[in-house]
Amino acid sequence: MNDIEKAKKAKYPENVALIITSDRKGRIDITPICWFTNASWRFHETWAINLWKGHYSTELIKKNKEFVLCIPSIEQKKDISFCGSVSGRNVNKLEKCNFDIIKSSKVKTPMIKNSIACFECKLIKSMLVYNQMLFVGEVVAARYFKKAKKVYHFGKYKLGAIK
Ligand SMILES: Cc1cc2nc3c(=O)[nH]c(=O)nc-3n(C[C@H](O)[C@H](O)[C@H](O)COP(=O)(O)O)c2cc1C
Numbered sequence: 001m002n003d004i005e006k007a008k009k010a011k012y013p014e015n016v017a018l019i020i021t022s023d024r025k026g027r028i029d030i031t032p033i034c035w036f037t038n039a040s041w042r043f044h045e046t047w048a049i050n051l052w053k054g055h056y057s058t059e060l061i062k063k064n065k066e067f068v069l070c071i072p073s074i075e076q077k078k079d080i081s082f083c084g085s086v087s088g089r090n091v092n093k094l095e096k097c098n099f100d101i102i103k104s105s106k107v108k109t110p111m112i113k114n115s116i117a118c119f120e121c122k123l124i125k126s127m128l129v130y131n132q133m134l135f136v137g138e139v140v141a142a143r144y145f146k147k148a149k150k151v152y153h154f155g156k157y158k159l160g161a162i163k
Helices: 003-011 056-064 074-083
Strands: 017-022 028-033 036-040 046-052 066-071 117-129 132-144
Touching: 017 046, 017 056, 017 074, 028 046, 028 056, 028 074, 046 056, 046 066, 046 117, 056 066, 056 117, 056 132, 066 132
Parallel strands: none
Antiparallel strands: 017 028, 017 066, 036 046, 046 132, 066 117, 117 132
């Protein structure tokens, strides 16, 4: 392991979010990410998210110019691992999981009711950084559902809560 790899491990645990996207027929894709951050606040609330250029979710965000970012709860751990192990291009992830999907108010992409909170985002900026797409979405609406333990990534796709 080189110095960069060793130093990067200091970032764990990372908070996990779920990115919701949908195709033209309304079929939903749910993709876990750890690489996300607020990109501005107060006057314009935004989320910056980083997705590999080949992900199905990346393709759908490019097409639809919107996404929903949800903060999942620890009860969703099994479904998160599953959604991070297959592509929505080949598998209908929603059919195999226990996500409770409801309509969003200002974007066409729906949100997950059994999560802690969800943000409806309209795409305002995109940038290719080597092989990753950096998308910035402006928050146009949000819902807070419940207080619950969040999901963290401890490295090597090991997920858990923090006590
Ligand atoms: C905990 C966890 C965190 C992940 N974080 C990211 C991330 O930040 N960016 C990314 O591009 N992929 C990330 N992935 C990988 C994608 O979720 C995974 O490859 C997914 O199957 C892509 O699905 P899609 O093709 O339907 O978009 C993560 C996976 C897991 C399990």
